Each structure stands twice: as structure tokens, then as C-alpha cells.
Amino acid sequence: MSISPIFKKDLLAIGCGPSNLSLMALWVGAGQSGATILDRSANFTWHSGMQLPGAELQVSFLKDLVTLADPTSPYSFLSYLKSTGSIYRTLVASRYSVSRRTFEKYYTWTVKKLAVAKFNTEVVAITLGRDGFHVETNSGRYIANNVSVGIGKTPYVPNFDDPDRSRYHSSNFAEHASASYAGRAICVVGGGQSAAEIVEYLLNLPAPPATIHWICRRPMLLPLDDSPFVNEIYTPAFAEYFYSLPESARAQLNESLKMTSDGISSRTLEGLYTRLYRNSIETEDHTRVHLKCSCDILNVTKQSEGNLKVITRNKLTDYREEFNCDRVLYATGYRYETPAFLDGLASLLTFLPSGEICLNEDFSARLKTSTKARLFLQNAGVSQYGLADQNLSLSAWRSAKIVNSILGREHYTLDQESVATSFPLSQQGAPQSRKFAV
Template identity: 30%
Template sequence: MNAPTAPEDPTAPQESAAAPQQDREQEPFDLLGVGIGPFNLSLAALADAVPGLTAAFYDQRQDFHWHPGLLVDGATLQVPFLADLVTLADPASRWSFLNFLKSRERLFPFYFAERFHVHRAEYDAYCRWVADALPSTHFGRQVDTVRWDEERGRFEVDHTQLDVHGEAEALGRTYARHLVLGIGTAPYVPEPLRPLADAPTLPVVHSADYVPQRERLLAAEHITVIGSGQSGAEVFLDLLRSRTPGREAITWLARTPAFAPMEYSRLGLEHFTPDYTRYFHGLPEPVRDRLVPQQWQLHKGIDTETITAIHDELYRRTLDGGWPDAVLTPGVTVRTAGRIGTTGIELHLEHADQGTRTRMVTSAVVLATGYRERPLDQLLGPLHPYVLRDAAGRPRIDARHRLELDRRITGRVYVQNAERHTHGVGAPDLGLAAWRSAVILNDLTGLLTGAEHYPLPARTAFTTFGLDGAAACDVPTRTAALRRG
């Protein structure tokens, strides 16, 4: 069985190099998505099964790729395969990971492999299978600006059609009653290291670009990895395995107080349930802001398998009586950084507990320093004055993942993975993708038809996170209300 072939989309906007006004009579989509990462791809897959719903999703890239620079050989997801695009909302969906395996005649090999966590490369291939087959996904379309047409009650979305080289081919305008923004995150480079990362002659790269830069990094005399999370651990392990025993010349630095395992206990994982998300959303803003950095081990730790593999590799290199030339130091901040000569890199370091400072020289740096949410303001442009904001100037986002807007805008704008400040550490977690997509679609179909398409559970965790018991019952769906009677 092959992947479904995407039919022609009769409602897709027709671009033209002429003025976009030619499209003015185009029927608006019910929902237009900006960005096609895993989260909007999940929404597109679940929306595909909603009768009568017209939806389209745009992305400026030419095709789907998920963190290609981090597809290190053997690296696996940190969530089980059930956390695919659809299963936790619709186990019978044609777009499930198991159906992907079936289409590739790999279901029995997967069954006998007894793998709960799949390879990242396999997840990437699964997502491409979905993205290539869905009729609602459109690549090579760069969304430029969004406006609200108050008279017609719809959004105007101007976009540019890009060719395979990323050059503009044509301009277009699409109309939509509602929007969903899934523009994702961008690699974060700490301020002291930005000038070096921008210098093309220096091997200072973010881990997002690790795989294509790997050979260049391995050629360096000494390599420094900065960052204590899963990406930093995987990069360090891959470099360590590739260097000669006794001459590894690798340093691993981190701000966190330890190279700590990710919280992966059963009850600890309940922080990634809808129950906890609802509880977190109901907390006062100052409490939410205090909690997120305290919960770093929930999402910035290292899985036990990788920690074990690192220790095993280091231990193996002591069997002949020596020690590997590898330095692992947590609790360290890079204060400043600079260039020495044409190839050297100088890092000025400070240790948090000791209060001491020192300098070190290295030949290459890998920044496993994570990602930051892309700001919405530039994309929203003319809508900026209508977005309600919290005390810190961030967009206010309600329980159904909608931007809180001025009442003059009657269309809804949903966001995906831009709401950690309102929904907590689960916002970027793949395990909540299908549930959040179902919440968004239920809100939309409830508005359009008065009925929710995806029944959602009234409770998802054994833990009751608040004394009022709200986490177990305050579910933003009509389904849960009916169940409670």
C-alpha cells in the first residue's frame, strides 16, 4: 500500500504575478495555517477527517524536514511512538505512525523490534509521508502579512510563491475566516557568542546545523560543546565516539548545576498531560513565570539511555589505564567570547558555585543552546494593535490556544508552540500535539456547526494538581461537560 496521492485542491488560491487584487472574490478558507512543522501538520492531518471543513497550510520551505541537522545516527525521540501526529486524539486515523509503517511494509519488523521510542530519522520520514500526501499542505509559499477585513469578516493573507531556489515567483492573496500560527522556533545563540557564530570562517555552529558541519568540526584540534540538554549530550557522544582514545580533546560545558537526567518517572510525566496544562493556564501570571525555569529537568534534561551511553564510552576509554581527554563541567556560564588569530576561539567562563572566572581556548564550538519561540508580531503586522497582552508584553492566549484579540476582530487566531508562558512546559512537547490540535478543531467546529468533532477525555492524569480539583474536571470541551452530567 502506497501513501495516498494528494489530489488537486480546487479551493487552493491561484497566484499570479499580477496584483493580488485579482483574487478578491476567492471563497475564504475556514482555516488557514501558517507554518508546517509537526504541530500544524498534526492539525492538518486531523482536519482532513472533518467533513465540510476547508483548510490550507502554507510553509515557505520547499518540503517538510524536521531538525535535519540533528538527525544523528541512532538518535531517538524522547516520546513514545504513540505521540505521533494523530493517535492520541484519533487512533483510527489514516495518518497514524502505524499506518505509515503498514504503507512501507514495515509493520512486522517494527513489532519484533519492540521499540517504544522510534528513531528521529524515522519520525522525520513519517512526517514527510503525511505532508506529501495531504491535499491541504502547500510548500513554497511564504506568508508576508496578515490583515483583518472588518467589512467582510475575514483575514487577508498576502504571500509569495517561491521557486526551488527560494526566489519569488509570484504574489498571491488568500482569505480565511480563521488562522492558526505554527511558525515554530528558531535556534538560540547566546549574546556573547553571536559575533563568532556569524563569522563564516570560524567553526562556531548551533546544534541545529551539526550534521552538515560534522566533518568540519571533527577536523578541529579541540572541540567545545555548550549546553546540557539532550542535543548537547547527543553531540558530545557522537564526537566522543569519533575521536581517537586518549586524544579526544573535547570539553562539555553547561549552565545547569548538573548533567541531569530528564524527569521520566510515570507521575513526573503527568506534567505533559492536558490536566496539567489546564492547571498551569489557571495560575496567576507571576506564578507561571516562576515555575517554567524551575521545571528545566522536565524538558531540558537528558534521557537515561544517552547518559548511560556517555558514561560507558568514557569508561571504556579507561581500560588501558589512562583517562580520556574529555572535560565535563556543569554550572558554567560563558561571559564573553572572542577570536584568537585566524582560527582560535577564546571563551571567558564563570563558575556559578565557586564564583571563579577563567579563560579557555578552543578550535570549534557547538552551541546546543536550544530554541526560542519566533515572535508573532512581525507576521501579524497590522493586527499588532489588536492583540491583548500580559504585564510582560506577551500575547495573552486563552485555554483553547486562541490569541485574545480586540472585539472588532471576530475571526479566531490560534497558536501552536508559542504559548509556553500561558500553557507551560508541555507547549513544545510532541506528546500533546494531537490533543492540542483536537482542542483547536473542536473549538472551530463548535463555532461553525455547533458540534465538536473529536471527543476528548475528561481526565488524563492521576495527579490532581490543585486543591480545588480543577485539573481533573475543568476541561474546555462540551464532551467533558456532557460526561459530568
């Protein structure tokens, strides 16, 4: 019987996405070693299913892995550009917006430079021992006092009778991007950025579909709100304020600010609108796009002829409609799910009504036992830290807080940056100490 090797680590990160890459870059930047990132994929990719031509990063490139916590770090996007000799050219070509592909290349460069990632390694179970967390993977066991879980979110597909619904989620779209759509009837479900990018892609094909049914629940295709005042929700000051509020107020705030994260970028909306307008006046032989808002899909079923029947209901008028199509593409988003590998710790964790694990201010799970070991959760606290928790805006700040917390000192200065809006901390919210610095 072969005994799997045991590796001891000071810091073990699970999931090699931007969240844990940022943590590692700042950990190494603080002069620390003894850390590893495990990832179940064969190699690093960043949302490869939506790396479509022209797709852009939706935030400033200064929201890279490190800059907002440590502008002098060698793991910044600007350091990457410098190393590839493309710093001037990128500035001229893209000013302040860069492509999603460029950022994926930057992340890949960081993975290589840090040299702490181990791929093809899936974490299957974690338990707590006297000497720290015991982490079991498909290729060995690890013991670590500090574990950071950053496994992203799970693609969500509604429970329709379409047997292929998971296969055609937007997270896999690139795999199907070169399929033949010529002359076909395609249904795209969703009212956010991914749906818009897929529709744009289909319209730009040399041999596009004959018909696109675009179904969304929102009352209209709504823009991403990145106006200046609203953008202050993507600052540490707002995250701290948000964390201090009672849970009901936090839920209300997230709902009312949703379009700062879930809307469609103005550039994409303008491009699509112009495209549809030109189609309507300039060419006879164009794709017919039927955009239906305020619409729920009641079901998608496979018919004996092999095509799909879609049944929709307008939420405002109750008008029901059926149409046939060749394929349904689901841009229906992602959901947070507590991973099964944490089942062994469930009795030690506290869960919120939102389903999230209850977190301390330093992003560690609040454990019901006394231990020095700490389990940090990244991109798993939207209901506790606000919408910024799920995007790139605060990942350097969050990582710096985690590094400071592990080191027990303020290695990275997290003094509040000034903001225009006043965000006074509430006395009623999370019961932990309200001091955020370490």
C-alpha cells in the same frame, strides 16, 4: 504590474511542522476541506540539523499527530508503519522507542497523504479585514477566517563576539557533522539533550577531536525526568489545571518541572558515561573531555590566528578560566518570539509579561475587537498551558480543541482521561470561561 493571486481558505495554517500537521490531519479527519498549510522551506524536514545517527524520539510513538485524539485516524504512526510494511519489524526492533529519523519519515508521509502543504511560501504580514485575516506571502495573498500559526521556536545563541555563533548553533549541526574534527579542540556549550548528542557524535567519529571542552550552566548534567507521576504534567488534565492558575504560580511550576523537558535522556547519559569511563581505562589515545558545570561563558572572541578564545566563570566559586579552541558549537536552545508578520495585528493582541500573546482556552489569541475571525497559536503558550505546549505530548489534543472550536461542536470527544494526581481548577487564573470541551 503583476497582481498577486488571492486564495480564499476556511483554515490557513502557517508553518508545516508537527503542530499544524496534526491540526490538518484532524481537520481532514473531521470531513473538512478548504485548508492549506504554508511553509517557507523548500520541502518538509523535521529538525534536520539534529538528525544524528541513533537519535531517538523522546516520547512514546503514540504521541503522533492524531492517536491521542482519534485512535481510528488514517494519519497515525501505526497506519504509516502498516503502509510501509514495517509494523512488526518496528515493534521488534524498537519496542516503544523509535528513531527521530523514523518519525520524520512518518511526518513526510503524512504531508504527502494530506496534500495540503505549499512549500517555498513565506508569510510576511497578516492584517484583519472585514472578510477575515489577510495573509501576505512571497507568492500570493490569502484570506481566511481561521489562521493557525505554528512556526516553532527560534534558535537562541548568546551574544558573544564569536562571528560564527549563529552558524554553529545545534539547529544546523548536521551541516557541519562531516567537517574534520580530527585532533582539534572543540568547545560544546549547553547542558541539554542536543549538547549531549553532539558530544556523543564527536566521540564516536573515526577521527575524533583531541579535546572537547563541554561547558554547562547547570550544576551537573541532569537527567530527563520521565517518571510516572511527573509524567502526568503531559496530560490534558494538567494543562487545564495549569491554565486556570495565576501567572506567578504557573511560572513557578514550569521552573520546578523543567527537567521533565530539558534534561538529558538516561540512555544518552549512560552511553556517554560508559564511553568516557572506557576511554579513561582502555585507550591511551582518546579524546580528553573537560566537563565544566555551573559555568557561565563570559565571552568567545576570534583571535588573529583564526582560533577562538573562550572565557568562563564558575558561578559558585567565581573561578575564571580561559582556553583556546578551534570551534565553538552552541547547543543553547530555542526561544519563543512573536513573529514579525504579526506586527500588523499588534494593537489587537494582548501580551503577557512573559512576552507571549494571551490565549483563550481554545488556543485562539484573545483579540481586542469583535470578529468571527480567529487566530490560533500553537507551540506558543508554555507560560499559559505548561511545558507540554512545546512538545509532542498534547499536540493531538490541542489540534482537536482547535477543530472543535472552529466547527462549534464537539466533533472530537475531549472528555477527561483519568489521572492519578488531583488537579483541581483554580478560580483565580485566566479570566475566560473554564469550560474546556469546545
